[in-house]
Amino acid sequence: MVVDAWEGNLKTLEIKSAVLFVYEGEVRPLQKLGRAISGRVRKALEVKTFKGKEGEALSIPLPGTRIPLVYLIGLGTKEKSGADTFRKASALAVKAMRKDRVEESLFLCQKEDPHITQALAEGAVLGSYRFDKYRKEKEEEPFEVSRILIYTSDKEALEKGKILAEAQNYARSLVNEPGNVINPETLAQEAKKLAKEYGLDCKIYDEKQIQKMGMLALWSVGKGSSTPPRFIHLTYKPKGKPKDRIAIVGKGLTFDSGGLNIKPGDYMRTMKMDKSGACGVLGIMRAIAQLKPQVEVHGIIGAAENMPSGTAYRPDDIIRAKNGKFIEIDNTDAEGRVTLADALSYASELKPSVIIDMATLTGACMVALGEFTAGLFSNSESLARRLEEISKGTGERLWKLPLDDERLRKKIKKGPADVINTGGRYGGAITAAMFLEEFVDEGIEWAHLDIAGPAWSREEYGYYTQGGTGFGVRTLTEFILGL
Ligand code: BES
Ligand code: MN
Ligand code: ZN
Numbered sequence: 001m002v003v004d005a006w007e008g009n010l011k012t013l014e015i016k017s018a019v020l021f022v023y024e025g026e027v028r029p030l031q032k033l034g035r036a037i038s039g040r041v042r043k044a045l046e047v048k049t050f051k052g053k054e055g056e057a058l059s060i061p062l063p064g065t066r067i068p069l070v071y072l073i074g075l076g077t078k079e080k081s082g083a084d085t086f087r088k089a090s091a092l093a094v095k096a097m098r099k100d101r102v103e104e105s106l107f108l109c110q111k112e113d114p115h116i117t118q119a120l121a122e123g124a125v126l127g128s129y130r131f132d133k134y135r136k137e138k139e140e141e142p143f144e145v146s147r148i149l150i151y152t153s154d155k156e157a158l159e160k161g162k163i164l165a166e167a168q169n170y171a172r173s174l175v176n177e178p179g180n181v182i183n184p185e186t187l188a189q190e191a192k193k194l195a196k197e198y199g200l201d202c203k204i205y206d207e208k209q210i211q212k213m214g215m216l217a218l219w220s221v222g223k224g225s226s227t228p229p230r231f232i233h234l235t236y237k238p239k240g241k242p243k244d245r246i247a248i249v250g251k252g253l254t255f256d257s258g259g260l261n262i263k264p265g266d267y268m269r270t271m272k273m274d275k276s277g278a279c280g281v282l283g284i285m286r287a288i289a290q291l292k293p294q295v296e297v298h299g300i301i302g303a304a305e306n307m308p309s310g311t312a313y314r315p316d317d318i319i320r321a322k323n324g325k326f327i328e329i330d331n332t333d334a335e336g337r338v339t340l341a342d343a344l345s346y347a348s349e350l351k352p353s354v355i356i357d358m359a360t361l362t363g364a365c366m367v368a369l370g371e372f373t374a375g376l377f378s379n380s381e382s383l384a385r386r387l388e389e390i391s392k393g394t395g396e397r398l399w400k401l402p403l404d405d406e407r408l409r410k411k412i413k414k415g416p417a418d419v420i421n422t423g424g425r426y427g428g429a430i431t432a433a434m435f436l437e438e439f440v441d442e443g444i445e446w447a448h449l450d451i452a453g454p455a456w457s458r459e460e461y462g463y464y465t466q467g468g469t470g471f472g473v474r475t476l477t478e479f480i481l482g483l
Pocket of ligand 3: 253274333336361
């Protein structure tokens with residue numbers, strides 16, 4: 001599907017369909033399409049009710065005219081709508097077109113605004129996403145929407161939206177790949193391929209090098225699997241002197257069975273998504289390579305598969321992480337934080353000003369916030385605020401949780417080692433974040449996003465399909481672009 005900017009004469013335009021995005025209470029059809037068309041639309045609205053509520057869609061056939069089909073897509077009230085309203089509405093329009101088997105359309109808004117243009121492009125690209133490569137029995141007559149034109153002169157906003165949404169779709173597809181296809185080795189190959197295609201630096205460390213570098217935490221988590229762990233380091237360097245340096249770290253458990261503390265079947269299902277943070281990092285690096293900000297960006301992934309076996313790590317094990325701290329294993333299913341211990345230590349050694357990690361870290365975060373909101377933790381109030389602000393526009397919901405409860409922190413600081421990998425039943429998302437904090441060097445601004453909930457969608461919603469969501473790709477890329 002191509003998404004393009006178009007700004008020709010609307011009064012003579014001939015196209016298979018047009019989509020008008022309208023606010024609630026302002027349903028008078030846009031005059032821009034010319035008197036004849038808007039008159040016919042007004043006539044149709046005398047018999048059909050359309051209020052313009054968010055999520056409302058109406059198709060009005062106008063046979064014999066220049067535009068034989070007009071869609072009205074509701075945005076809700078102007079006060080309540082934001083960029084994400086347009087993103088969702090755009091996806092809804094593309095989904096309606098696919099259902100009606102309409103090949104092309106012009107998307108039209110009341111006013112032009114770069115954020116809206118970008119959101120419409122994002123919604124169109126995200127809304128057309130499908131993961132059907134494993135369906136060999138295709139539909140009888142396969143159909144794809146072939147062309148979306150957005151009525152705008154702002155090519156730059158449109159291109160940015162396309163790049164961001166394509167990066168998110170790329171992350172979604174990687175998340176949707178099962179554990180028999182993506183394991184630590186093949187994930188590393190994917191990173192290499194990405195680097196080659198987009199001109200990034202890429203270093204891959206195998207299980208021997210991982211041990212040599214002192215990343216015994218990552219190595220331990222991965223050693224129960226017959227596909228050994230990999231450490232992935234992608235770098236984007238701008239031309240000329242960078243304004244800033246940032247590291248993005250992703251949890252990369254290609255499958256999380258729980259290990260010796262094995263998960264019950266119901267909980268093990270969908271654990272191919274435990275690499276969502278890593279896939280997000282690959283998506284971000286892809287977008288950054290295309291958008292070329294004046295910032296040095298490091299993408300870091302500790303990839304492992306958590307399996308039970310004779311060589312698996314065990315409860316009671318005491319492991320030395322890269323930064324020299326010792327970790328006592330209480331539960332092998334709290335493996336993500338153990339792999340991140342080394343990834344964050346490695347990232348700290350690069351001396352970035354900011355580290356942001358994304359991890360499907362705890363079920364507890366879903367208990368706290370529900371499955372549609374990521375937990376946000378940070379040692380920097382201003383970093384947290386910037387991320388919250390950006391997330392309002394991207395629609396990737398974040399909610400800040402505290403790291404300052406020193407009494408709670410004690411729960412991971414008892415026992416024979418420096419730190420223990422679980423903190424008991426209560427505040428599980430917080431004690432997990434506090435564990436991570438142990439591996440970030442003093443003086444580095446750090447934020448952790450616990451994306452256990454929103455990384456995966458159980459159903460189709462807005463611009464999401466069932467499955468991987470690519471959550472975080474747009475928010476963190478926008479953050480980097482704003483540095
Ligand atoms: N990958 C899981 C967390 C998770 C749960 C992600 C559900 C997405 C959906 C993580 O490795 C895990 O198993 N966490 C445990 C920690 C516990 C053993 C302290 C959990 O949340 O139950
Ligand atoms: Mn686990
Ligand atoms: Zn996990």
